[in-house]
Amino acid sequence: xxxxxxxxxxxxxxxxxxxxxxxxxxxxxxxxxWYQQHAGEAxxxxxxxxxxxxxxxxxxxxxxxRSKGYxxxxxxxxxxxxxxxxxxxxxxxxxxxxxxxxxxxxxxxx
Amino acid sequence: EAxxxxxxxxxxxxxxxxxxxxxxxxxxxxxxxxxxxxxGQGPKLxxxxxxxxxxxxxxxxxxxxxxxxxxxxxxxxxxxxxxxEDSAVYLCASSLVAGSSYExxxxxxxxxxxx
Numbered sequence: 001x002x003x004x005x006x007x008x009x010x011x012x013x014x015x016x017x018x019x020x021x022x023x024x025x026x027x028x029x030x031x032x033x034w035y036q037q038h039a040g041e042a043x044x045x046x047x048x049x050x051x052x053x054x055x056x057x058x059x060x061x062x063x064x065x066r067s068k069g070y071x072x073x074x075x076x077x078x079x080x081x082x083x084x085x086x087x088x089x090x091x092x093x094x095x096x097x098x099x100x101x102x103x104x105x106x107x108x109x110x
Numbered sequence: 111e112a113x114x115x116x117x118x119x120x121x122x123x124x125x126x127x128x129x130x131x132x133x134x135x136x137x138x139x140x141x142x143x144x145x146x147x148x149x150g151q152g153p154k155l156x157x158x159x160x161x162x163x164x165x166x167x168x169x170x171x172x173x174x175x176x177x178x179x180x181x182x183x184x185x186x187x188x189x190x191x192x193x194x195e196d197s198a199v200y201l202c203a204s205s206l207v208a209g210s211s212y213e214x215x216x217x218x219x220x221x222x223x224x225x
Contacts, residue, residue: 004152033213042114042201043153045213087152097143097166098214100152 002026004101006088011107012078020073020104022088030094034062034073035087037103043087046073075106083108112136114217116202122223128190131220135183135204141165142179143214144187145201153201159185192224 003025012018024032031050035043049055049064049071061074075082085105089098115134123129135142140161145153156175158165161182170177174193179185189196199221203214 042216042218044216048213089152095160095165097145097155097158098153100154102151 002090002092002099004088004090004099006086006101006104008102009105009107011109014078014080014108014110016078017074017076018078018106020075020086020088020106022071022073022101024069024071024088024090024101026069026090026092026099028092029066029090030096031091032062032064032071033089033091033098034060034071035089035100037085037087039084046086078108080108080110082106114202114204114215116200116217116220118220119218120221120223122225123192125194125224126191128188129192129222130186130188131200131202131222133185133187133202133217135185135202136215139204139206139215140182141205141207142185143203143205144177144185145203147199147201147219149198156187156200189222192222194224197222197224 005023033048034046036046037043047062049062054063059076064071085103087103088101117132142159144156146156147153156170157167157177159179162179177187199219201219202217205214
């Protein structure tokens with residue numbers, strides 16, 4: 001079976017930096033996605049990695065190591081609105097849907 | 111650009127009843143997905159369409175779930191009869207081209223409660 005692991009919960013304070021890790025063991029790999037999901041809302045796309053390395057997009061960065069089956073999402077200058085669930089997802093092959101982890105609930109406090 | 115539309119937003123039914131959900135993807139998006147998200151878990155694919163053809167329905171409980179995408183645009187997902195464990199949010203998503211780096215765009219979801 002496919003396995004995607006993320007921590008269940010994390011807490012941080014406003015202005016801080018937080019790193020959310022994701023490890024995967026899958027039968028194939030064609031890209032790793034990070035989505036943000038606020039309570040009661042739809043997931044929204046944050047980042048996509050298919051090659052090793054760091055992708056930076058504003059306050060958010062995502063890193064991928066395919067040999068280690070590992071990714072992380074880095075959130076800088078945390079704001080209260082960043083309190084949400086962060087979903088790590090893997091696409092096994094081109095043309096297929098995503099397989100999601102259970103998500104990490106991030107709580108940002110002042 | 112209008113996003114993915116879904117209706118209804120909420121539905122409460124009793125077990126053994128039937129229910130249908132509707133999805134209208136972003137204009138021009140050939141690929142449409144239905145996901146089931148149980149509370150505290152990530153979305154799980156139920157079915158994937160490419161235009162009006164089924165690409166993957168391996169995780170669709172076909173004894174009670176059915177889906178169609180007539181004319182390659184709108185889609186409906188039906189459950190008949192519903193069970194308690196079907197209580198979940200049903201998310202519809204679409205993408206421009208399957209398999210590219212293009213992300214999937216999700217609709218607001220339909221929250222189903224089966225009592």
